[in-house]
Amino acid sequence: MTDICEVAKSMGFRHVAKVSAYNLAELESVLKEALDCDEPALVVAGGPCRVAAKLMGTNTYTVDPQKCKACGACFTLGCPAIERAAEVVPGKRYQSRIDPAQCSGCDICSQLCKFGAISRC
Ligand code: SF4
Numbered sequence: 001m002t003d004i005c006e007v008a009k010s011m012g013f014r015h016v017a018k019v020s021a022y023n024l025a026e027l028e029s030v031l032k033e034a035l036d037c038d039e040p041a042l043v044v045a046g047g048p049c050r051v052a053a054k055l056m057g058t059n060t061y062t063v064d065p066q067k068c069k070a071c072g073a074c075f076t077l078g079c080p081a082i083e084r085a086a087e088v089v090p091g092k093r094y095q096s097r098i099d100p101a102q103c104s105g106c107d108i109c110s111q112l113c114k115f116g117a118i119s120r121c
């Protein structure tokens with residue numbers, strides 16, 4: 001299979017990086033480095049197809065209502081599996097819950113939650 005990074009290097013790109021699309025910290029750091037670079041840079045973000053993983057029975061994730069602080073961070077991902085649960089501040093803040101039928105087990109929401117409220121089932 002053609003390695004896009006090697007192709008880019010052969011075209012003269014000196015700043016080439018490959019990163020997991022499912023590792024938020026690494027992704028943020030590599031993108032920041034590329035944006036700060038004063039020449040053209042290439043970042044290849046990839047990982048296993050989540051639809052295929054879902055079909056193969058990957059574990060889903062769940063929210064612990066005892067730990068969820070209703071901070072709203074996980075809602076910003078736009079994942080269709082993350083839904084509003086208990087209303088903590090009327091009309092403003094809600095705890096979250098995860099619909100297992102839609103969760104593909106990518107782990108991103110778990111990395112984003114600072115309160116350790118999201119974990120694998
Ligand atoms: S990021 Fe964590 S604490 Fe915040 S709403 Fe989501 S599950 Fe709750």
Ligand code: SF4
Pocket residue numbers: 060061077079080081082098102103104105106107108109110
């Ligand atoms: S693990 Fe991935 S697919 Fe599942 S709820 Fe979290 S962000 Fe959505």
